[in-house]
Amino acid sequence: MSQWSNNNPSRNNVQLALSYWNLLISLVSRDIRARYRRTILGPLWAVLPAILSTAIFTFLGGLIDVQTEGAPRVVFVFAGTLPWTFFQSSVVRIPHGVLANGTLLRKMPVPRQIFPLVVLLTNFFDLFMGAIVLFVVLLLYGIPITWAWLWLPVLIFISCFLGWAVGIGISAFSIYRRDMLHGIQYIMQIWLFLTPVFYSVSELQERMYIVYRLNPAVGIIDGFRRVIIFGQAPDLSLLLTCLVMACAVLIISLPLYRFMSRYFTDVV
């Protein structure tokens, strides 16, 4: 029904899907190239945020002696910040990504659903760069890679799903008014402290059980850490919480985003 598929030179659904995929990839490669083009450190910026926050949290954690379940502190913190940065940048960058493409949206009938996906895929580049650093760290500390790593795709998928659900909700609101763009980083900061990124999940479980049960990010971060450091399976009940919460958010945010993105030209 959209003008974009009407414009498309392809004459069947397979070709249409293919050109959608091609557009997705083109936009992702545009974003990755353009993002670091006018920097000195270049793609290093993909991994620097995770490294820097690891450094800060390692320092802080050492200062107030946060327990790390026996894992080396750097590894413990990095295994938390890497998935957190991935999740957080999905949430934060989706509204920015949607608005940054405003000039395009205002002139071209591009499928509006594509921009959140572009952000998610672009973040994979950061995750990939971070993973390289992670390997180096694991190697240095002699932590083995186990079969539990097969859980990672599942965890990454769930984290994308949650980031997408929340991100498009914030986008929908940001199209109308920009408050969320300013506020989101503080919301994410609070969320970070309520998530066992630089402390262990057991502490959250003991002190704030409700947050432990309801915060959908807990299952993801804890899951990553269990898989990467301890070679265990993630806590499935936490992951289930995460999925249920994400779906609950999506029920509201997806229709809202679809509606608002239709009126993008009118209100931005």
Next chain:
Amino acid sequence: MASDPVIEVREVWKRYGLPLKPYLRRSWDRLRGQYKNDREAYGPWVLRDISFSVEKGESLGIVGKNGAGKSTLLKLIAGVSPATYGQMQVNGRLFPMIELAAGIHRDLTGRENIRLLGAIMGFTSKQMEVKIPAVEDFSGLGDWLDKPVWQYSSGMQARLGFSVAVNVDAEILLIDEVLSVGDVNFRKKCLKRMDELTNSGVTIIFVTHSPYAVERICERALYLKDGKITASGAPSDILSAYFEQSMDRSTVIGGKRMVAPELREGTGAFRVTSIRMHDVLSGREISGFTTGESVRFRIALQVNEPTPSYRFSLRIVDAAGTVLSFVDVPISARRSLALSDDSVLDCQIDNINLLPGQYWINVVAREVAGPVIDSASYAYAFNVHGNSQVVEQMENRGIIYLAAHWQLAGDRAAARVESS
């Protein structure tokens, strides 16, 4: 299927913004027992009841003042903004060029942008590979294609966008004001290409402020005013309507419309206080004349200081400020005006071969190799009417009247011309 309209717009209304607020206002009024028609009571409407259709291969021009809703209409057709009421049907691949840099990313090179635009149009990279040489060639950007777009001038950006637009096999092109940029050669190239495209069955919808381009490109035109179609038909008719209505109505033909002397630039040694136009033969004051007639302009001056040698000039300009002609006279200090003299300068211009239309006079007095003494733009407005040879309809078809003598070649044709 050739008779099927490519674009069909039926009773389209458009109000900007989210539909929530008007909905609430309307519900509130209903609660209070006031039933009002949404289309009458709850504006502002950018487009009102627009209906038209465009056939395949047709080129439609849309003219109208700023804010008449032209660009909104294009956006609706392009599918980037939803219509509030009404239906819109587009059959075919469409490329909207609503602003110059549509979809162009500043940090990428020209070449990367071409690929990206292709992807946005729905081409796979393989399909695009075939088209890229033609696009690059048409743009004429050469080595610039490897430079990031933020280094481009706006004209070059427009070239890039336009080159993609006309080379990606779109069936419908929506073009908004883009032709006003770029150098003359590129503009010519664009016009030629657009001719080729319409001949090969591409439909073009063209929105512009440049009325002559509409005449040049379009077979049909719409005149939009305050969101309504007030006229549609042949471009030349629409253009006359457009000019008539967009003409500054505050202009008093034959009257004074001069900026107050203290607001004008110049040293003010003397000021032009009024301009009048007189018929050369009868000497009567007139506000208009027929193509080819002679008139005398009488310029009244108020002298404030002794004036040195200066040149006094009159310029005849059109609504856009284009100088159509220029006459001037040197006046030496000896012959110059005495203080406290309220003098009059007469200027007779013979056989003014302007086509029917409205024109203005700009006056400038400048000291010889010195500063401006007085200058007034659009100081006087006058009309030129047609006569038996120069029909009134030629208004806005051009500026200069040329006496033309036509003859058909060939024996029989010549006989027919003579006998008629």
